[in-house]
Amino acid sequence: MSVWDELTGQSDAIEVFRAAAASAADSDDAGNSMTHSWLITGPPGSGRSNLAFAFATALLSTNPDGDEATQRQVEARSHPDLAVLATERVIITIDEVRTLVASSQFSPSVARYRVMVIEDADRMTERTSNLLLKALEEPPPRTVWILCAPSEADLIPTIRSRVRSVRLRVPAVADVAKLIERRDGVDPEIALRAAREAQSHIGMAHRLATNDDARRRREQTLRSALGIRSVSDAVMAAATMLELAGDDAKAITLERDAQERESALRSLGIEPGGTIPPALRSQLKNLEEDQKRRATRSLRDGIDRVMVDLQSLFRDVLLVQLGASVELVNLSLEAELRAAAEASQPHQTLAVLDAIATARRRIEGNVAPALALEAMLIAATRKDHA
Template sequence: MSGMWDDLVGQSAAIETMRQAATAAHDRTSAPGAMTHSWLITGPPGSGRSNLAYAFAAALLGDGPDSDPATIRQVVARTHPDLAVLSTEKVIISIDEVRTLVTSSQYSPSVSNYRVMVIEDADRMTERTSNLLLKALEEPPPRTVWILCAPSDADLLPTIRSRVRTVRLRIPEAEDVADLLVARDGVERGVALAAAREAQSHIGMARRLAKNPDARERRAETLRLALGLRSVPSAVEAAARLVELAKADAESTSAERDAAEREQLLRTLGIEPGGTIPPALRSQVKALEDDQKRRSTRSLRDGIDRILLDYLSLYRDILLRQLGAEVPLMNSSVSTELEAAALAGTAAHTLEVMDAVAAARRRIEANVPPALALEAMLVSAARKGAA
């Protein structure tokens, strides 16, 4: 079990809270009030929300905070009979998915003391879907524990927030993320630290940047596009290129997985590789393809949002240089260009461009076509001259 806790970087307070709860769950004489049946884990992307949720789940399904290896393996593989998980890679969690999970939550544990229900990305539920979940949170069976994960408690309905105990994760220090990459993945220290800073301490993204040269080059090109803005036409061209880069990044992460899922489905259906799919089975293959398309849509939106977060870090570096602050750069690989950009603009203009980046994120979240939102943002940056 220690390995699961160790994957959480810089979250000692949250870990202690969950370990105390797990101890209380198995020992009624300890830490009164430490355990409850509905939890919400919040924190920025990459802070380890789901890692903490599954470490806590393993502790509940096993014998306590330091659970047995067999339980840990089942939780990691999501195969434990008393663990139910709702993890979507679509834009919205459907009401039918939550209805199925709520029905499952009424079952009694089969091999453990508890039945644990985990919802990742609980912020992707609509109000109607949230109200369905609310009924389950209000009167859970005595041996059922709900664990929700979301970026912020503000992303959930007030009625949901009032039924859960919230554990907040913080953004880990870049040095701590680098230490994890060095110890766990064997990454060279300098590369690990640069990746951690560029990823803004997002552990998964830092690992990808540290180990994937193509991902590093795509990110570097996005920065060069922003730093090279000189006119409105160049901003329009840059917006189109950003969408292309986000698509390439999404495809690089999903292509291999999509192929493996299709191969697994065909094998399950008894179809040889390259064989003809019988008409009676085509609907199942079509359903998989539809799911993969929806996942691709979310991956593209997530990729564009990462680009916008990178831009916020870029303009943050420019702003700090304009203000004369002597702090480490997040984007040290383009330090020369950053210094030039800082001299060419003003702090007021840079703040206005950062506002434009934040507005682009809100517009995309509200389903404005990404190309239009990016174009408006970059045109604003070109006109302000902050780049």
């Protein structure tokens, strides 16, 4: 089985990386065989990280299509020649990048290359980016950097000039559905609905297809928005959406937190339910602090997912109002969408979409989510938009 088989909808990008990996494997002079700094860009859910680790696997294997043993090591992030930086914080700290840059100077121990992956390169400040720039300008001959970001504009110009950029596109809904169906063993109809409602976001499609509660929370969010008739309804809907986003964030993090704690205790030689020696408590405290930071980010991401879902909802309303022959995202709510379309005008729906975009910018600028959501939903009650 090829390391590229689990990727979908990115045939052009896959060919670029497959050719680079083949060139690296065939070349006697590894220093000149391929580009040593890469940037993978694309919209959320397009598979940036999946492609990065597939490429890393191919580079670390003797076969450009990867081998099973190396693939297992890369998936476990345990390969000795792989270093990964993926932050759970809002930003990547300069100390994290400094440690990674120092590690990049080591020669590979078992593979032809040493591969450095930064999953969220857009989360670096300018000062941190400048530290990374020095490593990209003069990389060791057998070190390969793979950065991932939503777009080239998210990185400083000097870094963009040092990397080879590969742009991913949004996968087709049908392609994502087939991947979810094959990989997760779900019913084809559920896989197609999940892929459509996730708007081809592979990770979200997986969650919607395999988690009944996630589907229920999403539908409840949309129905609460459609039920707004007054300012008081808007305020109550905002509170409901925050609660649902919080529940979704907790569901995502709780299971992972428990697994991490169990793994940490096992690595420290402590039996489940056993007493933790005072000398080891600081290590668990550091883990708990990291988990709290991840929970904060997960909540922010959950609120933004609510915004994206609301955008899809009012986009559907607008399409119905305009009579466009384009498939709706939220087909399960078609009757409610048509009722909402009849109760308002296209210019009013556009104003609501503008309000959602404004709310996303405000929350990104650290405005309290409750206030931003209330202001956004109140816009949905107005009937006098110019």
